[in-house]
Amino acid sequence: MSSHLMPTYPPQPVTFVRGEGTRLWDDQGNEYLDFLSGLAVTGLGHANPVVADALNEQARTLLHVSNLFATQPGEDVAATLDELLGGGGLVFFCNSGAEANECAIKLARKFGGRGKHVVVSAYGSFHGRTLATLHATGQPQKHEVFQPLPEGFRHVAWDDLDALESSLDPSVAAVLLEPVQGEGGVNPATAEYFQGVRRLCDERGILFMVDEVQTGLGRTGKWFGFEHFGVRPDVVTMAKALGNGVPIGACWARADVASAFEPGDHATTFGGQPLATAAARAVLGEMRRLDIPSAAARAGDRLMAALAETPGVAEVRGLGLLVAAQLEEGRDAKAIAADCLAAGLVVNAVTPTALRLAPPLNVSDAEIDDAVAILTKVLA
Numbered sequence: 001m002s003s004h005l006m007p008t009y010p011p012q013p014v015t016f017v018r019g020e021g022t023r024l025w026d027d028q029g030n031e032y033l034d035f036l037s038g039l040a041v042t043g044l045g046h047a048n049p050v051v052a053d054a055l056n057e058q059a060r061t062l063l064h065v066s067n068l069f070a071t072q073p074g075e076d077v078a079a080t081l082d083e084l085l086g087g088g089g090l091v092f093f094c095n096s097g098a099e100a101n102e103c104a105i106k107l108a109r110k111f112g113g114r115g116k117h118v119v120v121s122a123y124g125s126f127h128g129r130t131l132a133t134l135h136a137t138g139q140p141q142k143h144e145v146f147q148p149l150p151e152g153f154r155h156v157a158w159d160d161l162d163a164l165e166s167s168l169d170p171s172v173a174a175v176l177l178e179p180v181q182g183e184g185g186v187n188p189a190t191a192e193y194f195q196g197v198r199r200l201c202d203e204r205g206i207l208f209m210v211d212e213v214q215t216g217l218g219r220t221g222k223w224f225g226f227e228h229f230g231v232r233p234d235v236v237t238m239a240k241a242l243g244n245g246v247p248i249g250a251c252w253a254r255a256d257v258a259s260a261f262e263p264g265d266h267a268t269t270f271g272g273q274p275l276a277t278a279a280a281r282a283v284l285g286e287m288r289r290l291d292i293p294s295a296a297a298r299a300g301d302r303l304m305a306a307l308a309e310t311p312g313v314a315e316v317r318g319l320g321l322l323v324a325a326q327l328e329e330g331r332d333a334k335a336i337a338a339d340c341l342a343a344g345l346v347v348n349a350v351t352p353t354a355l356r357l358a359p360p361l362n363v364s365d366a367e368i369d370d371a372v373a374i375l376t377k378v379l380a
C-alpha cells in the first residue's frame with residue numbers, strides 16, 4: 001500500500017492495530033511487549049479502562065467550548081498538578097510537549113522583559129520541533145537546514161555548572177533543562193548540578209525551567225524528575241504521560257511568574273479542552289490510586305538489575321522506568337531494536353549504540369522478565 005504521509009518518519013515493518021496494558025498486536029495477529037509506551041506516553045498501559053470510560057463519558061457530555069469558557073475537568077487537572085508540584089502555581093494547557101515549552105519560553109520573555117529574553121539550555125537536550133523549541137534543543141545538527149531560527153537561545157555543556165555560569169549575562173531570562181536527557185540518550189543530571197543551577201538562578205534573578213515532558217508523572221520513580229535533586233523549579237513543562245495517549249501538554253509556573261501573562265498574550269484553540277482534560281483527570285486519579293511513582297521506582301530497579309546481567313549490555317543508566325541499555329562495542333542499536341521488534345519486543349535505539357526502555361509504569365514483574373528474556377536471546 002502506498003502511503004500518503006509526509007516522509008518525516010522512517011517506514012516501519014509492522015502496523016499495530018490493538019493494545020492492552022503492556023501488550024500490542026499487529027495486523028497479522030502477532031503479539032508484542034511494548035517497552036517504549038509510544039515514547040513514554042502510555043504510562044498506564046494501552047486501552048486503560050478507566051481512561052477509556054472517562055473519555056466515553058466526556059465525549060457524550062461536552063467535547064469542546066473553546067478557551068473563551070473554562071470547564072471543570074481543566075480546573076480539576078490544574079488543581080491536581082499544582083498540588084503535585086508543591087502548590088503556589090498556575091497552569092496553561094496545550095496539546096504537546098513542544099507547545100508546553102513554547103509557552104514556557106514566551107512566559108520567560110514576558111517575565112524577563114525587553115533585553116532579558118535569552119533561554120540557556122544544554123547540548124544533548126531535546127525540547128521540541130517548533131522553530132523556537134528546535135532552537136532550544138541543543139543538537140546543532142538538527143538546526144542547520146531550518147536556519148535562520150528564532151534568536152534568543154544559547155547552549156552549554158550538559159551537567160557542567162562552570163559552563164552554565166559563564167553563559168549567564170544580563171540578557172538571560174531562563175535556564176531550561178531536562179532532569180534526564182531523554183532523546184539525548186537517557187542521561188540523568190546530578191543533584192549537585194541541579195542544586196547549583198538553582199543557586200545561580202536565584203543569585204541572578206533567572207528562571208529555572210524544567211522540561212518534564214518525558215520524565216514527568218511518575219516515569220523516573222517520583223512524580224517529577226527534579227524531585228530526585230532536592231530543588232524546586234520556577235516553571236515546569238509536561239505532556240506525554242498526562243493523557244495516556246490523548247494529546248495534552250501543560251506548562252506550570254510559580255503564580256508570580258505566571259501572572260506576567262495577561263489575556264491575549266498566549267492562547268490555543270484546543271489546549272485544555274474537556275475531552276483531553278477528562279482523560280488527564282482520569283490518568284492522575286489512577287496514578288494516585290496505584291501510587292505509580294513508587295511502582296515505577298520498584299519496577300525500574302528490577303529492569304535495570306536484569307539488564308545489567310544481560311550479556312551484550314555494557315552499561316545501564318536512567319532513573320525509574322526511563323532506562324538506556326548501552327550495548328557492548330560493535331553492536332548497532334538500530335539493528336538490535338529491529339531484531340527485538342521481530343522477536344516481539346518494542347524498544348528503540350535512542351543513540352546508535354544504546355537502546356531505550358520505557359515500559360508502562362504499571363508493568364508487571366513477569367513482563368519485565370519476559371522482555372529481558374527476549375532481549376537476551378536477540379543479543380545472543
Ligand SMILES: Cc1ncc(COP(=O)(O)O)c(C=O)c1O
Pocket residue numbers: 039095096097098099101126127128129178182183211212213214215239240
Ligand atoms: C524532554 C522533551 N521535551 C519536549 C518534547 C517534545 O514533545 P512533543 O513531541 O509532544 O512536541 C519531547 C519529545 O520527545 C521531550 O522528550
